[in-house]
Amino acid sequence: MSEKRFDVTALGELLIDFTENGKSGQGNILFEANPGGAPCNVLAMLAKLGKKTSFIGKVGNDQFGIQLKDTLKEVDIDTDSLRMDDKVHTTLAFVHTFEDGDRDFSFYRNPGADMMLTKDEVPVDVIAASRIFHFGTLSSTHPGVREATRYALDKAKEEGVLISFDPNLREPLWESLEDARREISYGLGFCDILKISDNEMEFMTGTTDYTKGVEILRRSYQIPLILVTLGKDGSRAYYGDQMVEVPPFLQENTIETTGAGDTFCASILYHVLEHGLEGLSQDQLKEMLTFANAAASLITTRKGALRVMPSREEVLGFIQSFK
Numbered sequence: 552m553s554e555k556r557f558d559v560t561a562l563g564e565l566l567i568d569f570t571e572n573g574k575s576g577q578g579n580i581l582f583e584a585n586p587g588g589a590p591c592n593v594l595a596m597l598a599k600l601g602k603k604t605s606f607i608g609k610v611g612n613d614q615f616g617i618q619l620k621d622t623l624k625e626v627d628i629d630t631d632s633l634r635m636d637d638k639v640h641t642t643l644a645f646v647h648t649f650e651d652g653d654r655d656f657s658f659y660r661n662p663g664a665d666m667m668l669t670k671d672e673v674p675v676d677v678i679a680a681s682r683i684f685h686f687g688t689l690s691s692t693h694p695g696v697r698e699a700t701r702y703a704l705d706k707a708k709e710e711g712v713l714i715s716f717d718p719n720l721r722e723p724l725w726e727s728l729e730d731a732r733r734e735i736s737y738g739l740g741f742c743d744i745l746k747i748s749d750n751e752m753e754f755m756t757g758t759t760d761y762t763k764g765v766e767i768l769r770r771s772y773q774i775p776l777i778l779v780t781l782g783k784d785g786s787r788a789y790y791g792d793q794m795v796e797v798p799p800f801l802q803e804n805t806i807e808t809t810g811a812g813d814t815f816c817a818s819i820l821y822h823v824l825e826h827g828l829e830g831l832s833q834d835q836l837k838e839m840l841t842f843a844n845a846a847a848s849l850i851t852t853r854k855g856a857l858r859v860m861p862s863r864e865e866v867l868g869f870i871q872s873f874k
């Protein structure tokens with residue numbers, strides 16, 4: 552059994568989210584270059600909560616890639632497994648935010664450096680030295696990085712590492728939605744912890760009855776803990792024969808929802824790291840969802856996500872303010 556040097560290691564995309572930040576004197580939209588990428592958002596929140604984290608991925612050896620590597624170090628994410636590509640530039644995403652805080656993405660990734668990670672660049676020793684391995688599907692959109700992701704999953708399973716999966720469906724990045732459905736299905740076959748949004752559940756099961764959707768998933772996949780995020784309706788946890796639902800923390804000063812799901816996911820993993828995945832009670836599931844909902848609500852009041860994650864004390868204080 553390998554020494555567990557890391558609480559969570561994640562593999563996937565690391566990119567720049569260009570988010571809207573007002574207009575110039577000429578009336579042109581201004582964009583702010585925020586470090587982003589779902590897996591590293593998750594790691595950043597976990598690091599803020601005092602956990603040891605590591606990232607496996609690739610950025611361009613350019614100004615944005617250097618900025619991203621420096622940012623990971625700043626928020627205490629281990630970068631020894633971050634590769635720099637000399638030929639392909641760092642992936643960029645332009646985020647348009649609607650009045651209700653929801654978003655639309657335009658990706659500059661044809662190709663992007665995150666797609667260039669190869670199987671040979673996956674550090675098996677780092678995965679083996681982790682308590683949880685976390686991944687999404689943006690690292691499965693193209694053949695090379697898909698092979699790397701599947702190799703990492705095989706090694707995590709061989710080493711008995713808990714596997715966490717967030718499908719994080721971004722439809723424009725797939726050649727076809729059937730490809731997306733196939734890769735999500737592949738991920739579902741590996742994970743012990745699934746964080747899935749309401750629209751992703753409908754995409755995979757064809758129903759908006761989320762309890763029925765969980766039942767459909769369970770017919771094919773053995774997933775101990777399933778979390779369903781419901782946006783403004785809160786979240787649910789399905790564990791054994793238990794279903795716990797917790798309402799959201801709605802507030803008027805929401806700016807954007809970037810990183811909310813990642814902050815939620817990280818908070819769930821934090822609870823699993825603290826309490827394990829065996830014998831979770833209804834009270835524990837409620838506590839877990841309450842903390843995760845509150846943390847996600849807080850991040851919606853901040854621009855970006857990776858560098859501005861809330862502390863445990865902030866989240867607990869926020870929860871108290873609603874009582």
